[in-house]
Amino acid sequence: MNKLIIAFLLSLAPFLSQSQNFEKYENMKEVDAMVMTSKMFKMLAKVDLSENDPEAREYMKLIENLDRIQIYKSSNPKVMTQMASDVKSYLAKGSLEELMRVTENGKNIKFYSLPGKNDNYVKELFMYLEGGEGAEPMSIILSITGEIDLSQLSKLTADLKVPGAEQLKKANKKS
Template identity: 80%
Template sequence: MNRIIITLLLALAPLFSQAQNFEKYENMKDVDAMVMTSKMFKMLAKVDLSESDPEAQEYMKLIENLDRIQIYKSSNPDVMQKMATDVQAYLQKGSLEELMRVKDDGQNIKFYSVPGKNDNYVKELFMYLQGSNSNKPMTVILSITGDIDLSQLSKLTADLKVPGAEKLKDANKKS
């Protein structure tokens, strides 16, 4: 009986760990990481902003509908290879659809999404960047989950200073 339970748990483990694929990078020595959770977004949404500033109100509307933002960046070749392998596995498992690809200034950037309630919204936006910055190799993984309005998202990612995220402005024009 115990063998059956252990076998079942091992078989189901990949289903539960899919969202966990990238969290292992948080504590790695050569990885810059930032993870924001829904609790942080709820706190930010309570910030008292001027109601006369429509841009600030749109920004607040965007962040209160987010669940999680994860950003992992590394220039270590071994870590970059592990990231590439994990991204490939993640893309094969999930229901992500390619949104766009950009090759620009020594960077290959790919955006993927999980469709949302309509064409302007996604449930997940995933970005994978391979390239260099100041002649230094770099890999960046960005995952944003929630009820995401693509028309507002480029403002948020620009504020986070995520390499490659400025290309999101073009993604919204294509959708």
Template identity: 65%
Template sequence: MKKIVLVIIIIGLLPIITQSQSFAKYENMKDVDAMVMTSKMFKMLAKVDLSEDNPEAREYLKLIENLEEIKMFTSTTASVRSEMKKDVESYLNSNSLEQLMRVNEDGKNIRFYSKGGKNDNYVSELFMFMEGEKEGELISVILSITGEIDLSQLSRLTSDLKIPGAEELKKVENKS
């Protein structure tokens, strides 16, 4: 009986483990630019001593303090872009993410998805996949931000990090 329960648990966790690994593989690929920031980095940034008279900076620190991880993978190589698209479709099919919006402009097709958070203004994951052109070159971008994410502050963070699709995130904020 214990073996049956263990097998059921493993089968239930397999999609989560597999999807996590499917994006992790991009971290060390030659033709992929990867950026991964962890909760440890956010907690370190949150300890930066700012004066009390700067509420904007305090709000910004509050946002990053509640983040768990930001992963961004970009590639201009056709075979990698194709693999990214396949992995994204698989990830979206096996996770409970809701589509927030689609944007198709300026040669870019951008889709935003989210996983619910503590209330309507927060999400526990914001996921973006972009296919298109940047500076005359075909590009694909996978972005995953996890943690307690305040949608009203998110575009500010992504703009500061120079993440493709940051401008479109302002539209997500307005829909929340």
């Protein structure tokens, strides 16, 4: 009986789990990876800032509500194919809503979000970029989770030097 219950729970795990396991890319030598956790954001939020700088205070307010930022970038064709497959599988779960698509200079950039507590917030911002820089092919997966204030998000992605940040900034100005 216990084996039956365990088997049943294991079969439900993929449906109960919200996030895709993109972490497998962290240890691949063909992938540039950056992962920041909530502990890092909490540490950054404790940095003593001048009370006269409202922009810095807003920035700290944004990052202290983040849970995780994951960025994976590769130019290896085999890894790029796997990334495309994993992203397709992740999006097929149907929990993310498409925000926008941009095709520019040989890059296809797609933004998705998971709705948050109201229209100004999302629980996850997900970006997938396929294309290249010059002659070099490239794929990038970006996932930001937490209580994300959309009005502050373009600043964060620009500071992280994420490809597609400029398109996100333009989209923010339109909304």
